[in-house]
Amino acid sequence: MDIDKNEKTRTPLIGQLALKNHLISREELQKALSCCADSNNKNAALKDYFLSKGLVSSRNVERLAKAAQTLEFRQKEFKFGDIAVRKGFINKSVLTLALEEQGNEIKNRSGLNYIGEILVDAGFLTEKQRDYILKLQKRVRKERAKESKEKDQMVGETIGEQVSDKPDKTLSEHGLDKDLLLEPETITGGIELQVSKDFMMAFFTKTDSFDENISVGKIKGALFDKGIVSGVVLDKMIKGFIRSGGFKTKPFKVAQGIPPIHGEDARVEFFFNTDYLKAGGLTEDGVIDFKDRGEVPHVEKGTMLAEKIPMKVSRQGHNIYGDQIDTVPAKDFFIKYGTGVKVSEDGFKLLASVSGFPKFSLSGRTSVYEEYVTQGDVDYETGHIDYDGNVNVKGQVKSGLKVKGNDIKIIELDGGIVTAEGNVRIAGGINEGKIYSKGNVYAKFIRNAKVACMGDVIITKEIVDSDIECSGRCIMENGKIMTSQITSKLGVKARNIGTEKAEPCTIKVGHDVFTKKELKTIKDKVDILEKQLEQYGAKEEEKIKSLEKIRDDFLAERANLIQWANDNPGQSIVIVEGVIMSGTVIVGLNSKKRITEMICHVKVEETLCTFDGEKNLNVYKMKVKNI
Numbered sequence: 194m195d196i197d198k199n200e201k202t203r204t205p206l207i208g209q210l211a212l213k214n215h216l217i218s219r220e221e222l223q224k225a226l227s228c229c230a231d232s233n234n235k236n237a238a239l240k241d242y243f244l245s246k247g248l249v250s251s252r253n254v255e256r257l258a259k260a261a262q263t264l265e266f267r268q269k270e271f272k273f274g275d276i277a278v279r280k281g282f283i284n285k286s287v288l289t290l291a292l293e294e295q296g297n298e299i300k301n302r303s304g305l306n307y308i309g310e311i312l313v314d315a316g317f318l319t320e321k322q323r324d325y326i327l328k329l330q331k332r333v334r335k336e337r338a339k340e341s342k343e344k345d346q347m348v349g350e351t352i353g354e355q356v357s358d359k360p361d362k363t364l365s366e367h368g369l370d371k372d373l374l375l376e377p378e379t380i381t382g383g384i385e386l387q388v389s390k391d392f393m394m395a396f397f398t399k400t401d402s403f404d405e406n407i408s409v410g411k412i413k414g415a416l417f418d419k420g421i422v423s424g425v426v427l428d429k430m431i432k433g434f435i436r437s438g439g440f441k442t443k444p445f446k447v448a449q450g451i452p453p454i455h456g457e458d459a460r461v462e463f464f465f466n467t468d469y470l471k472a473g474g475l476t477e478d479g480v481i482d483f484k485d486r487g488e489v490p491h492v493e494k495g496t497m498l499a500e501k502i503p504m505k506v507s508r509q510g511h512n513i514y515g516d517q518i519d520t521v522p523a524k525d526f527f528i529k530y531g532t533g534v535k536v537s538e539d540g541f542k543l544l545a546s547v548s549g550f551p552k553f554s555l556s557g558r559t560s561v562y563e564e565y566v567t568q569g570d571v572d573y574e575t576g577h578i579d580y581d582g583n584v585n586v587k588g589q590v591k592s593g594l595k596v597k598g599n600d601i602k603i604i605e606l607d608g609g610i611v612t613a614e615g616n617v618r619i620a621g622g623i624n625e626g627k628i629y630s631k632g633n634v635y636a637k638f639i640r641n642a643k644v645a646c647m648g649d650v651i652i653t654k655e656i657v658d659s660d661i662e663c664s665g666r667c668i669m670e671n672g673k674i675m676t677s678q679i680t681s682k683l684g685v686k687a688r689n690i691g692t693e694k695a696e697p698c699t700i701k702v703g704h705d706v707f708t709k710k711e712l713k714t715i716k717d718k719v720d721i722l723e724k725q726l727e728q729y730g731a732k733e734e735e736k737i738k739s740l741e742k743i744r745d746d747f748l749a750e751r752a753n754l755i756q757w758a759n760d761n762p763g764q765s766i767v768i769v770e771g772v773i774m775s776g777t778v779i780v781g782l783n784s785k786k787r788i789t790e791m792i793c794h795v796k797v798e799e800t801l802c803t804f805d806g807e808k809n810l811n812v813y814k815m816k817v818k819n820i
Contacts, residue, residue: 205235206261216249216257236261263299269330270295270308276326277318286508287317290451306427315451316423316515381415382407387444388421392512393452395421396444397434407435416447423515424449448513456507456523463499465492467553492545492561499543499559501528529749532581533561550583552599552615555631555757556750562599571596571609583615592625600632606642616648633665638672645707650681664707664758674698680706684766691774703763703782703799708754715751719744765799768820773797779815786815796820 204226211217217225225242232238240258243249249257274288291311298306309327312318374396377387383402388395395416409431416425425448434445492498504525510518528543530536531554535546545551549563562582570588571578577595578584584598592608601613605621606628616632623642628634633648639659644650649665655672662680669687679685680701691698722744729737765781767773773795777788781799800816 205239206264207236207239207257210257210260210264211239211243211249214257216253217243221248267295267299269332273308273326273330276329277312277322280322280326282322282326283312283317286506287312290508291315291317310427314424314427315511380419381411384412384415386416386419386447388513392514392516393450394446395448395513397440397447398444399441403441405435409435420514421448422513423511424451424513450512450518451510453510453518453520454505454508455520457505458524459504459526460502461499461528462502463553463559464497465551492548492551494545494548496545497542498534498545498551498561499528501541503541529556529558531558531560533563534559550600554614554750555753556746557753558746560599565598590626606636617646622654634663645710647707647711649683662706662710664705664761674700680704682707682763683761684764684768686768687771688769689771689773690767690769691772691777693774697774697776697778699778699780700767701780702767703765704780705758705763708758711754712751715747715754719747719751722747765815767797769793769795769797770820781813781815783813784815786817792817794820 204222208222208226212219212222225239225246225248226235229235229238229242236258240254243254244251271292274283274292277283278285278288291308294311295306295308309318309323313320313323373390375388375390377385377398379400380386382404383400384407385398385400386395387398409428412431412435413425413428416422426446431447434440434447504523507520507522509520512518528536528541530543533545533547533549534543536543543559545561547561547563549561552560552562554560564583564585565578565580566585566587567575567578568587569575570591571586571594572589572591573594575594577597578586579595579597582598583600584596584602586596586601586603589605589607590596590603590609590611593610595610595612596603597612599613600615600618601611602618603611603620606619606623606626608625610627611617611629613628613630613632615630617628617630617634619634619636621636622638622640623636623644625641627642628644628646630644630646630648632646633651634644634646635651637652638654638656639652639661640655640657641659643660645662647664650661650663650667651670652668653670653672656669656674656677656679658675659677661667661677664682666683667679667681667685667687669685669689671688673689673692674685674687675692676696676698678699678701682703682705684702685700690700722740726737726740726744729740763782765783767779769792772791772793773788775788775790779786779788779797784799786797796818797815798818799813802812802814
């Protein structure tokens with residue numbers, strides 16, 4: 194049970210810690226406070242009370258006392274840092290670094306240093322600035338001497354251990370080996386100085402000619418002459434080095450630089466499948482290994498969809514010579530979300546506000562779409578359907594009628610127009626219709642229709658007299674492609690292409706017409722928005738922000754579309770398991786081929802030819818291989 198705010202202000206730290214660690218109950222604490230109310234030193238009085246009543250063991254009492262002493266010390270140190278930041282002496286990142294270093298010293302019992310001393314040693318604070326802040330805190334030299342004695346006891350006299358006759362850490366314990374050190378050199382008083390190759394650490398060892406009467410000032414002067422000005426240990430540490438009988442074989446770390454922290458960009462971890470356009474690749478023998486990605490994911494209301502991992506802020510460091518070590522700053526971003534999604538209170542998680550189908554759009558927004566279902570045809574009675582979610586048409590879409598949504602399912606398209614942000618699935622076929630999709634298109638057949646999509650076109654029976662443009666693959670699983678124009682970035686796989694009586698087909702592979710058109714459309718929209726923004730004045734701030742948001746979404750979509758296109762390079766390949774009829778034209782990115790006779794079971798692929806007989810070539814050709 195926590196202590197309320199008012200109680201914390203009057204309860205000594207040792208009492209707070211005893212309660213927090215469940216060593217005593219709240220009632221026992223209240224009784225102890227009543228008995229010690231008249232004491233001038235409540236911490237000491239509570240300590241004696243706990244022991245006399247047998248509430249806390251002597252061992253735990255000592256632990257609580259040391260912990261309370263540490264907290265009290267750290268509270269003063271935090272206050273010191275706060276004043277330093279408010280006075281403009283340092284910034285918050287420097288303070289965070291110094292507090293982390295001090296905290297690690299306490300945690301590792303490797304010595305304890307004042308925050309002011311750490312900042313002065315690192316060159317971020319002058320001695321005058323340090324003393325000025327101490328004066329504001331009324332921490333005069335007399336008080337600091339007393340605190341110094343207390344803190345030495347608090348960490349088990351770790352500084353005394355650091356410079357005692359016991360051997361210091363080996364180089365390996367410092368994270369170094371001899372190969373990472375520069376050649377040693379002897380400086381004043383028979384001291385051997387060795388610097389790490391990254392200039393982040395310096396070590397002393399004593400030679401046989403070490404002068405035991407050497408002064409701290411002379412040693413620091415020698416370091417200054419060598420340019421070592423940052424991260425030098427305290428004078429008391431150097432005195433301990435001088436007095437110690439060790440350090441003849443073991444190193445004494447006399448200076449430590451401040452290592453930089455390399456930033457890490459913020460990122461988003463998704464908990465649903467976002468790569469709705471991913472398709473299979475080519476096997477070694479050139480067969481397209483297309484696999485259906487399964488059912489569309491569905492989430493319940495309240496499901497966590499994504500989580501933003503915050504960026505790791507970079508921090509510049511300094512080596513022992515005071516040289517700054519730069520880092521590349523990390524990048525941050527605002528996590529975007531659309532319909533059916535809400536953001537958590539901490540601003541880092543996206544949660545489904547409705548049950549439905551999750552979607553990550555090209556503009557970088559996460560949405561959850563509920564489904565709109567029609568019980569029959571889309572005709573003049575229903576009118577057009579424009580729904581911000583998934584659409585399920587339990588009938589036909591009649592000629593001239595439009596259906597717009599995310600993922601769209603239709604029994605049959607009969608002259609209608611479909612625009613989808615996701616996939617389009619036609620249970621039957623497409624007759625004289627138009628489809629635009631940023632996902633995949635599935636149907637039994639396509640006749641006299643136009644299809645443009647960013648994903649794959651998967652047809653089971655036939656494609657006749659149609660125009661298809663896709664940035665994925667065009668796959669005809671069993672039937673024929675006849676008198677059609679096919680443009681497919683990632684290649685074509687078909688059972689048969691052409692017939693004896695029909696006009697020949699033209700198959701373009703490796704070309705990404707859909708993406709080019711989409712980028713041109715986005716550019717035109719952004720240009721229009723830019724012109725509109727120029728027309729608004731400062732008084733129309735809300736309108737400007739709204740237009741800027743729309744523009745930024747288009748720019749994000751453009752960037753993601755370009756990235757997707759770069760990650761999925763074109764493949765100039767056509768695979769036919771049956772026959773390709775004479776007259777069929779196959780066009781690659783750099784060459785084309787007209788089939789002059791019927792061929793069977795082949796793979797036609799654009800290949801760079803570098804040698805032909807005795808001739809050196811560097812040209813692309815459409816080559817025919819058996820499969």
